[in-house]
Amino acid sequence: MFSFSEENYLKAIFHLERRYKGGVSTNALAEEMETKASSVTDMIRKLSDKQLVIYKKYQGVKLSEKGRATAIEVIRKHRLWEFFLVEKLNFNWDEVHDVAEQLEHIKSEKLTRELDKFLGFPKRDPHGDPIPDAEGNFSVSNKLLLAELEKDQTGICIGVKDTSADFLRYLDKNKIALGKTITVKDIENFDNSMLIVIDGEELRISQLISGNLFIKM
Amino acid sequence: MFSFSEENYLKAIFHLERRYKGGVSTNALAEEMETKASSVTDMIRKLSDKQLVIYKKYQGVKLSEKGRATAIEVIRKHRLWEFFLVEKLNFNWDEVHDVAEQLEHIKSEKLTRELDKFLGFPKRDPHGDPIPDAEGNFSVSNKLLLAELEKDQTGICIGVKDTSADFLRYLDKNKIALGKTITVKDIENFDNSMLIVIDGEELRISQLISGNLFIKM
DNA sequence: TCAATTTTTTAGACTCATCTAAATATTATT
DNA sequence: AATAATATTTAGATGAGTCTAAAAAATTGA
Numbered sequence: 315m316f317s318f319s320e321e322n323y324l325k326a327i328f329h330l331e332r333r334y335k336g337g338v339s340t341n342a343l344a345e346e347m348e349t350k351a352s353s354v355t356d357m358i359r360k361l362s363d364k365q366l367v368i369y370k371k372y373q374g375v376k377l378s379e380k381g382r383a384t385a386i387e388v389i390r391k392h393r394l395w396e397f398f399l400v401e402k403l404n405f406n407w408d409e410v411h412d413v414a415e416q417l418e419h420i421k422s423e424k425l426t427r428e429l430d431k432f433l434g435f436p437k438r439d440p441h442g443d444p445i446p447d448a449e450g451n452f453s454v455s456n457k458l459l460l461a462e463l464e465k466d467q468t469g470i471c472i473g474v475k476d477t478s479a480d481f482l483r484y485l486d487k488n489k490i491a492l493g494k495t496i497t498v499k500d501i502e503n504f505d506n507s508m509l510i511v512i513d514g515e516e517l518r519i520s521q522l523i524s525g526n527l528f529i530k531m
Numbered sequence: 532m533f534s535f536s537e538e539n540y541l542k543a544i545f546h547l548e549r550r551y552k553g554g555v556s557t558n559a560l561a562e563e564m565e566t567k568a569s570s571v572t573d574m575i576r577k578l579s580d581k582q583l584v585i586y587k588k589y590q591g592v593k594l595s596e597k598g599r600a601t602a603i604e605v606i607r608k609h610r611l612w613e614f615f616l617v618e619k620l621n622f623n624w625d626e627v628h629d630v631a632e633q634l635e636h637i638k639s640e641k642l643t644r645e646l647d648k649f650l651g652f653p654k655r656d657p658h659g660d661p662i663p664d665a666e667g668n669f670s671v672s673n674k675l676l677l678a679e680l681e682k683d684q685t686g687i688c689i690g691v692k693d694t695s696a697d698f699l700r701y702l703d704k705n706k707i708a709l710g711k712t713i714t715v716k717d718i719e720n721f722d723n724s725m726l727i728v729i730d731g732e733e734l735r736i737s738q739l740i741s742g743n744l745f746i747k748m
Numbered sequence: 749t750c751a752a753t754t755t756t757t758t759a760g761a762c763t764c765a766t767c768t769a770a771a772t773a774t775t776a777t778t
Numbered sequence: 779a780a781t782a783a784t785a786t787t788t789a790g791a792t793g794a795g796t797c798t799a800a801a802a803a804a805t806t807g808a
Contacts, residue, residue: 339785339786340785340786340787341784341785341786351785351786351787352786352787352788355786355787355788356787359787371786371787372785372786372787
């Protein structure tokens with residue numbers, strides 16, 4: 315069994331690995347965990363001793379298979395509990411995080427399995443993030459912001475972050491709708507505006523727009 | 532907010548206060564917590580500093596009002612979760628304890644309130660123990676073993692611990708049934724057998740019998 | 749009553765997860 | 779390539795909760 319703190323580090327490394335391919339740096343992890351770099355070094359060494367991460371001094375850190383499986387298990391519990399809180403206990407999707415942060419550390423295989431069954435094996439949590447199954451497989455792809463895509467990447471529009479009438483009207487007017495395929499043709503360095511292709515038409519959108527559109531790849 | 536450990540001590544003191552009226556001794560608490568007397572002294576001092584218990588050296592410890600309220604809140608959460616596990620997640624009543632020991636420490640007023648509502652404000656957990664309401668009131672009295680009663684005390688039979696056919700047949704034969712009122716007339720020191728009165732009739736029962744009959748007072 | 753026994757507390761040490769401050773390694777910049 | 783800036787690790791300390799061993803207080807009982 316692992317401590318709350320160890321599990322939180324593994325989770326953080328898992329999330330950061332998407333951004334830092336070659337290994338997660340000590341500083342990045344310190345920022346994510348809201349702690350000091352020296353504390354991170356200590357914990358990484360401990361996780362390394364337990365074979366949960368692969369670590370070489372000054373080289374950053376990566377999850378081992380065991381570490382990844384543990385991180386995914388914690389994420390699975392977090393998202394199942396979020397779903398439970400919203401679906402069964404009348405929480406709003408924006409109130410669940412802190413409680414789920416606590417519940418994700420409860421140790422009981424049967425609890426997780428039965429909770430999953432009780433909830434009908436949900437595929438996404440209330441924020442749209444995928445819930446891995448008991449084997450650690452994500453059956454749906456992760457949600458991204460359009461703003462996170464790079465030049466020449468393509469995705470499908472699956473949701474909006476800003477739900478204001480103004481924003482939705484803008485999308486309507488420009489024929490951006492759920493299910494549409496979007497390809498990033500170019501990104502302007504100066505203001506991060508994007509040139510995208512949707513329905514074969516080119517369209518330039520500001521960072522405010524791309525930062526409020528959810529995409530799956 | 533209090534640590535898991537602090538909450539566990541408060542809970543233990545709450546349970547022991549029933550047996551040790553004049554204050555819970557360090558050794559009794561050490562046994563209950565499966566730890567050493569010296570650790571208990573340390574923790575008691577800490578709880579005393581936080582005004583959760585009333586403590587004088589060598590005099591044992593009692594809960595303050597604040598300490599009692601905290602203990603009851605933890606017990607409330609423990610028993611609500613036990614009910615949830617059995618009623619919603621297909622746990623057996625004898626599998627729930629360890630998981631509930633973890634869940635009882637989750638901090639969220641809304642969670643406890645909504646869970647209570649979701650479960651239909653249950654009055655007893657799967658073991659028959661009363662669940663306090665949000666104000667800390669036990670609306671039903673606690674379940675005891677007949678063996679825990681003292682001379683001249685009276686209670687009502689509300690359940691059995693041993694559910695074997697042999698035991699139930701014995702009860703039948705001696706006209707002991709749910710709902711019957713039992714008064715303890717005498718307890719034999721040598722073998723702890725009891726002389727009880729039921730339906731106006733005297734009956735002598737062994738400790739094996741009295742230790743398997745649940746009573747409410 | 750006063751010695752023996754039991755209970756409780758104190759003293760000092762350990763582990764875990766964290767911190768600050770200082771040292772060292774890496775990287776970026778002239 | 780040398781220096782400046784940045785990133786990372788080491789060294790040493792802290793607080794929470796626990797432990798063992800020893801000291802002190804309370805209780806028991808001859």
